[in-house]
Amino acid sequence: MGYATLLRCRKCGQEFPLKPLNLCEVCLSPLEVIYDYKTISATLSREKIAGGPVSMWRYRDLLPVETEPVDLGTGYTPLVKAPNLGRQLGLDNLYIKNDCLTPTYSFKDRAVAVAVTKAKEFGFDTIACASTGNLAASVAAHAAKTNLKAYVFIPSGLETGKLVGIAIYDPVMVTVDGSYDDVNRLCGKLVQEYKWGFINVNLRPYYAEGSKTLGFEVAEQLGWRAPDCVLAPSASGLLFTRIYKGFEEMAMLGLIPPVKTRMFVTQAAGSSPIVNAFNAGTVHVHPVIPHTIAKSIAIGNPADGFYALRIARQSNGGAYAVPDDEIIAAIKLLAHTEGIFAEAASGVVIASLKKLAASGQIKRHEVTVAYITAAGPRTQEVVADIVKTHTVKPTLESFNQVLGLKK
16 A cells, blocks of 8 residues: 555645546646655655665655556666766766666656556556657557557657657557647547546646656665755656655655755756746746757646746756757767767756856855756757768778878
């Protein structure tokens, strides 16, 4: 049995039983999973966590599941010290949380593992999602693992690598002629028509909780403390808010000291409604029409934008947007310095980090964690210009001549 007790509206506080429901029936605001923290605190310890599986399920007590979880081996990805990149940026305590190394190569596996487990608990035989690519791949993979039917809805114009990475798991793949926001609106209608578990619609409160494990892991991997600074990419804003919730829950349970982390939300300049609102000093996130190479975070109307803004401000953090050319340069920089090939969303993080370090907003001594959320091979088109080769004949003389190593 799990410790989740109910769903609660983030705005009006109305409470609902644990069921497939994502919006408050009173004020239409998002719902959040509530736990019996008193009971959890009596049973959970650092030792219990450390003795658990080397995966996200070592934190099962803080996740809303009742039955044996759907497990592809997700989680406990490396927190890597990044001295080479740190030297270039003037940061002595820089770490990369490398979530490229999940079963379907993005952090979405964390959220999907929880949501699909709940879908099974609720008795759904079909799962579905609206996605810019990474989520669709994860949903399709988890459906294959659990013998569920999967429908994945994606916007037109996705990269070939993402399409192949979805199709390999054999879901029903539906391309919608429009943007991600158009896809999401369609799924909002379909959830009323079909008795399916839509991972990021009627199962969204549970889906959201899986991303907390990115906070849990970093705190544990740093020796049971929260970092001084965090940078994470943002599409809907959900990941950003859940990382912080993960830190706060661990502090509330006495597993780590009080959280003083400054949270920096990062977006592509071509799709930056949260950053725009932060810079304007408003709480209202106005939708935009995305136009960026960072398609995995190209959401023009972020559902959790308000909450991401609040965390960025309350934590004395910030919000930064970077143009596509800087994103591409940052993808290359991370690969050249630390041997990590990440997708464009992670280029957004590194490009923003570079600006923050140069401006002194992140200090040299601060323990800083940059979240790298998905691998690069699915979006390798954006850096295809790097391919340069030396053509030689199969002789030593040709090699020396072409490379100019000997005269």
